[in-house]
Amino acid sequence: MTLVKVMGFTLLLCLVFLAVTHLLPQVEGEAPVDKMIDLDVLTMDGFIVMGEQIFNSKGNCTLCHKSPPLGRAPDIQGADMVAVAAERLADLRYKGVATDAETYLRESMKAPSQYVVAGWGKTGAKGERSPMPAAHKAPIGLSNIEIDAVIAYLQSKDGHEVTVALPTEATAPVADSVPTPTATAAAVIKKYSCQVCHVVDAVGGSVGPNLDRVGGRLTPEQIHESIINPNAVIAEGFVSGVMPRDFAEKMTVKELQLLVKWLAEKQP
Numbered sequence: 001m002t003l004v005k006v007m008g009f010t011l012l013l014c015l016v017f018l019a020v021t022h023l024l025p026q027v028e029g030e031a032p033v034d035k036m037i038d039l040d041v042l043t044m045d046g047f048i049v050m051g052e053q054i055f056n057s058k059g060n061c062t063l064c065h066k067s068p069p070l071g072r073a074p075d076i077q078g079a080d081m082v083a084v085a086a087e088r089l090a091d092l093r094y095k096g097v098a099t100d101a102e103t104y105l106r107e108s109m110k111a112p113s114q115y116v117v118a119g120w121g122k123t124g125a126k127g128e129r130s131p132m133p134a135a136h137k138a139p140i141g142l143s144n145i146e147i148d149a150v151i152a153y154l155q156s157k158d159g160h161e162v163t164v165a166l167p168t169e170a171t172a173p174v175a176d177s178v179p180t181p182t183a184t185a186a187a188v189i190k191k192y193s194c195q196v197c198h199v200v201d202a203v204g205g206s207v208g209p210n211l212d213r214v215g216g217r218l219t220p221e222q223i224h225e226s227i228i229n230p231n232a233v234i235a236e237g238f239v240s241g242v243m244p245r246d247f248a249e250k251m252t253v254k255e256l257q258l259l260v261k262w263l264a265e266k267q268p
């Protein structure tokens with residue numbers, strides 16, 4: 001009788017163990033995979049879908065260009081960008097070298113300061129410099145093929161003819177958007193795209209303050225607060241409401257601790 005009870009209990013333990021291991025997230029083995037574009041099967045419809053995915057993930061475009069707008073940039077998801085491009089080219093302020101929607105959109109991504117949409121210029125630069133990071137450079141770093149895919153998506157979403165050509169050579173791998181397991185502060189910075197707005201380790205944008213010496217300005221507690229509650233204290237010379245407010249929900253405790261400790265050590 002005791003033997004049956006012991007065996008029954010052992011069996012129960014095994015089942016509980018199995019259930020628990022199945023419920024645990026499978027973190028290991030989910031490192032990002034580089035996918036090559038398979039040119040033999042790539043159609044224009046596939047290229048457009050690829051562009052939409054890049055816009056929403058790797059390109060980080062929706063960090064600023066979201067519909068409904070977040071107040072960080074013009075709403076290019078909601079607007080007909082082919083029509084907008086025609087207006088920009090007809091504007092007397094236009095000094096770029098684009099001649100049509102395709103070239104305007106490419107120029108907007110690679111050289112954002114060529115034409116700065118009225119009211120969206122960088123503070124202190126008399127509207128002559130764009131706060132948008134160039135899409136082909138770090139931290140966004142899209143390849144020319146990826147930029148073409150985004151143009152195809154922007155043209156097709158409002159029913160316009162797509163004028164970009166399908167790529168003929170897979171010169172760049174397309175990174176999958178599978179999240180990376182984060183073990184270092186640098187990986188946390190990458191995962192949450194802080195460099196789209198901040199210079200970190202000498203790379204990044206200027207929408208927010210340069211963080212390379214932030215440990216000299218702020219205590220670890222203040223850095224912690226700035227990340228989870230960005231509107232509590234506004235850095236001098238910058239506006240509130242720009243830094244995302246959902247890091248507190250998105251980050252794990254470990255990620256936040258890594259980040260705060262690492263940034264606090266960045267002393268002048």
Ligand code: HEC
Pocket residue numbers: 055059060061062063064065072073074076084088105108109112113115116117120121130131132133135140150196197205207
């Ligand atoms: C850090 C915020 C930010 C990110 C990220 C960003 N942009 Fe922008 N973008 C802006 C701002 C601000 C403007 C308006 C100033 C200007 O004209 O450059 C702009 C302008 C543009 C314009 C011109 C809009 C017009 O009405 O003429 C296009 C096109 C554009 N962005 C595309 C993109 C794409 C595609 C991505 C992703 C690869 C992207 N942007 C990422 C902030 C951003």
Ligand code: HEC
Pocket residue numbers: 063072188189192193194195196197198207208209211214217218223226227230231233234235236238239240241242243244247259
């Ligand atoms: C869309 C742009 C944007 C992104 C993305 C962003 N920030 Fe910010 N951040 C800002 C702006 C603008 C400010 C200045 C206004 C303020 O203090 O809220 C700021 C302020 C800060 C400050 C205070 C700096 C000081 O000198 O007072 C810290 C620290 C900071 N951000 C860290 C981060 C970290 C870490 C990430 C990534 C997890 C991040 N930010 C992502 C825009 C951004």
